[in-house]
Amino acid sequence: MKANMQPIDTPIPTKRHTLLGMSPSVAQLRIDIESAARSEAKVLLTGETGVGKEVVAHEIHHGSRRSRAPFVTINCAGVPDTLLESEFFGHARGSFTGAFRDNPGLLRQAHGGTVFLDEVGEMSLRMQALFLRFLETGELQTVGAGAARTHVDVRIITATNRNLFESVSAREFRADLYYRLNVFHLHIVPLRERAGDITLLLDHYGGLFGQQHGRAAPVFSDQAIELLARYPWPGNIRELRNLIERVVSRATTQVIEPAHLPKEVLAAVSAANESAPKNVGHAGPHEARVEAILERLLVHRESFWTSAYAAFMSRDIIRDDMRHIIRAGLEHTHGSYQVLLGLFNMPAADYKRFLGFLKQHDCHLPFQRFRALRATRPADLPFRRVSA
Ligand SMILES: Nc1ncnc2c1ncn2[C@@H]1O[C@H](COP(=O)(O)OP(=O)(O)OP(=O)(O)O)[C@@H](O)[C@H]1O
Ligand SMILES: [Mg+2]
Structure with a gap:
């Protein structure tokens, strides 16, 4: 369930996306996920785009006592306030033009479960005030339903790829809301800082996309892997996943060499090589x-x-x-x-x-x-x- 799905990942044939990785930072992340899952405290997930914030939110929910109840995602980016408010809190029939029937709202639909508020840093100041009021009282005031309020029991997990602390200093994000959301803070490190996980992700997504395209899983040559490990991955795991799908769908051979990798990846790595200091006298x-x-x-x-x-x-x-x-x-x-x-x-x-x-x-x-x-x-x- 999503109020606004962006950016879009092509669906892949797994029940849910599991957190892959063997690097020390992912091992620590798993420990933090377990502690967060045992508690009811609010969680703030930070990290660049595509690092796996939503995957982590799912893991926390599935490890928690709420795992059998709904997990509802609300994306706050690019949604007009009025729409976001009614998606959050629901609306009564006829409360605005086009409101042909009652809408219970996503918070109510998540009762007993977890609400994952994605891109929370994009919320307007007005929505922040409404959301803060909900967090303080646990009560929903449905749009157009007068003074009637309902109490809902949800666990809140939020995520952002912004530096929320800077947004607070710039007065774009309310400090009181920030401190309320930031009880458990899990930061997910970018893929370029855990390049050791790349092989594992290549195997996993190579197998999945191979299956999806009716082909054998690709085998990435050592040179191709070395190149991928040097690429900075601005789109992180999402970018790697998409690259694997592209490579698998176009490949004419099972073994993937650097020449089979997208041109922009090769160009970025060679540009980085040219600007890096040369390793003089380092033979073999x-x-x-x-x-x-x-x-x-x-x-x-x-x-x-x-x-x-x-x-x-x-x-x-x-x-x-x-x-x-x-x-x-x-x-x-x-x-x-x-x-x-x-x-x-x-x-x-x-x-x-x-x-x-x-x-x-x-x-x-x-x-x-x-x-x-x-x-x-x-x-x-x-x-x-x-x-x-
Ligand atoms: N550790 C991981 N193991 C396997 N797949 C992962 C991992 N982390 C992320 N992914 C995959 O990468 C893609 C992006 O992950 P996700 O949507 O969780 O990122 P995000 O941090 O929420 O990004 P954004 O900030 O753009 O919303 C998804 O397809 C997800 O399944
Ligand atoms: Mg996300």
């Missing part, structure tokens, strides 16, 4: 990255999780680097993943998690080919410097 960055991780694993005896895994998730290394690391390790262990756990400083209990991670990210290499290496002398192995 791929090999240097892999060697650095292998050194941490094999010389400094760091755990795989805090070295290779952490670097991969924060996109300091790419899938191809991870495959090289695994390959180098398997060459030492003659193809044994069990032994590799010890070599990479993990307890045996991590076996399932480790293999699950490798399979999920297509870094699980067949062990048979390493069995044939039994006769290989250590000096012949790659990355001699670190394995010595």
Whole structure:
């Protein structure tokens, strides 16, 4: 239920959009969502457009005791005051031209549930006053229904991509309303600050759109992923999702290379490269990255999780680097993943998690080919410097 649906996302075949992400900021967000869901306090969600504020609002509602009651979204942007007021509070038949029947209003329809007020920073001062009165009393005054009031029980979640605090200073947003709404404040970080989540989102939406278009899920090459991780994503996850759909619907091959990505993405990344300081004298960055991780694993005896895994998730290394690391390790262990756990400083209990991670990210290499290496002398192995 929406008073005004904008911007529009094409519907996708999921029951509801689940919050995806493994970056530390998303892990923290999940903890905050759980605390917010346990409470009845008002929540203010902030973050750039497309970061997932509505997804988070849904998660809070679905985790709360109100999950079986309605979740109603009201978008405050670009709706004339009179229309917004009647959408909020309802109107009586004949209260204005065109009001042919009674309208209970969205707040009443959400009774027992959650109201998600999107783009709350766009509300006019008049609507802010009416809304504040409702928050203070919990009572609705239907447009054109005289003094009759009804009490509704709703939990309020608001969202904005504005800096509401600045709007308060500029006197565009009422300070008393701001403090009332800002009990729980959850800020969602932009995608460019959690680029480690991109692979996961590519897999998820690639699978979904592949299914929708009757095609195999796309496989993004390491170069394409590296490029996407450098793009600043002004439209955040919405933009990434739309890009994936575009790529899937146009692709003639399953493997997606940089050339298959939209021109504006390629142009933005190359413009950023040109303005970035040059990395003089840094030969073979791929090999240097892999060697650095292998050194941490094999010389400094760091755990795989805090070295290779952490670097991969924060996109300091790419899938191809991870495959090289695994390959180098398997060459030492003659193809044994069990032994590799010890070599990479993990307890045996991590076996399932480790293999699950490798399979999920297509870094699980067949062990048979390493069995044939039994006769290989250590000096012949790659990355001699670190394995010595
Ligand atoms: N963590 C996430 N995992 C999966 N999909 C996500 C995630 N965050 C956002 N999305 C998807 O991105 C799109 C935009 O999300 P959403 O509408 O929640 O953003 P928003 O912050 O409310 O944006 P706006 O400020 O423009 O209203 C949706 O299709 C949503 O399903
Ligand atoms: Mg939104």
